[in-house]
Amino acid sequence: MLKPDLLKAKIRTKEEVLTKTNEYIVKENLKQLGLNKKYYVKTYGCQMNEHDSENIKAILEDMSFTETDDMESADLILLNTCAIRENAHNKVFGMVGRIKNLKEKNPNLIAGICGCMAQEEVVVNEILEKYNFLDIVFGTHNIHNLPNILYTAINKKDLEVEVLSIEGEVIENIPVKRNSKYKAWVNIMYGCDKFCTYCIVPYTRGKQRSREPIYIIDEVKDLVEKGYQEVTLLGQNVNAYGKDLNINYDMSNLLEDVAKTGINRIRFVTSHPWDFNDSMIEVIKKYDNIMPYIHLPLQSGSDSILKLMGRRYTKKSYIELYNKLKSALPNSSITTDIIVGFPNETEEDFNETLDVVNTCKFDGAFTFIFSPRVGTPAAKMADNVSLEEKNQRLYKLNELVNKYSKEANDRYLNKIVPVLIEGTSEKDESMLMGYTDTMKLVNVKAPKEYIGKIINVKIKEIKTWSMDGEIAE
Ligand code: 5AD
Ligand code: SF4
Helix, strand or coil, X not given: CECCCHHHHHCCCCCCCCEECCCCCCCHHHCCCCCCCEEEEEECCCHHHHHHHHHHXXXXXXXXXXXXXXXXXXXXXXXXXXXXXXXXXXXXXXHHHHHHHHHHHCCCCEEEEEECHHHCHHHHHHHHHHCCCCXXXXXXXXXXXXXXXXXXXXXXXXXXXXXXXXXXXXXXXXXXCCCCCCEEEEECEECCCCCCCCCCHHHHCCCCEECCHHHHHHHHHHHHHCCCCEEEEECCCHHHCCCCCCCCCCHHHHHHHHHHCCCCXXXXXXXXXXXXXXXXXXXXXXXXXXXXEEECCCECCCHHHHHHHCCCCCHHHHHHHHHHHHHHCCCCEEEEEEEECCCCCCHHHHHHHHHHHHHHCCCEEEEEECCCCCCCHHHHCCCCCCHHHHHHHHHHHHHHHHHHHHHHHHCCCCCEEEEEEEEECCCCCCCEEEEECCCCEEEEECCHHHCCCEEEEEEEEECCCCEEEEECC
């Protein structure tokens, strides 16, 4: 058993991270392990996790498992989990309860937990105590070893826990089963070294490790050849890309090289205001295939809270960066993340946040109540703000955020915008859906042959979370 260790997960060494190109292998005797067996993978959390699940699925298919979207009929269930807030935990443990019932009906069912929660010491202790009917727990650093972990779990009959607390190498040969034929996630880096005081990610995802540029560019070139229209470059803090490689190459260089592959659309998430430099802005401006959409987490507008959060910028410098982006890219949309109710956030602190929202008028914002994560510095801070107060602040913030979001969307009425059509609309089968270059959800009445294409759409109606349009001649 290899259990996660919080103290080890905190360690950052200066050692160079190696790239391994043949670390993932499925032994001959494991290639048929999943024959006539179905797997079900449920993903919680961010795009990084979505992409990890695409890797996990491909690995399972290398072992002859086939996918099902019906959990009840699966022979193997994996929950790829998120640790970012307590409610993500609760959802997973709710699902584990359902798995217990399924296992009572089908004793051969293999079920497990992976992803960020598996990297948490407290979670694994809880699983060992209360949920040890599960078969397998593995983390974010050893996905490539899944065939062997699974084999051990199947043969062992008790819970197999294999979680590494130190990240290891960058593995380049993990297969992927992509969810879409038109847009693809591409990891550019793993981990994070920022250690914002509220955040669990530096512990669950390890030290910052950038992929070498050549592997990223080759992956994008291959996607272009396969007909992909869009790539999203993924990392916890993409603007810091390259800082850990001993080469003189940063995010602006990478963006430029990816733009030159000719892929139609490039997005990148998530940016930290700290590392957003002028050359990046120049490159975004220069290339039409880099989308004018930036997600720029604010977290708080109060300088004293930002300091307690360890964010390394002030209200003033955030607004300056925002204005710089808007003047260089006037048609861009900018969204953000905001946390309310950080320990001891005062009414004045909260008003500073509202003030930034009033100044920046974001296209959208993801808003959260602070959730203490065991092991992070903020979880140990005394807190005198009641949950009722935090809920009221969240409500007030959401009202303001929604007002500006609606105003931003209203500006699209009667405009013609490019939309990458992804498929049929969930709510209305007769409509197609897709996103604008600025990441606005658009529903459009159009024939199915447009799926996978970027088309010009005239916006006819603005709704709360989407827009309706028609094909522009
Ligand atoms: N509590 C609440 N929200 C959090 N986030 C990260 N950690 C926490 C936490 N402990 C939010 C931040 C981040 C987004 C992905 O989740 O706003 O940008
Ligand atoms: Fe969840 Fe963050 Fe981990 Fe993504 S990186 S899965 S959001 S904890």
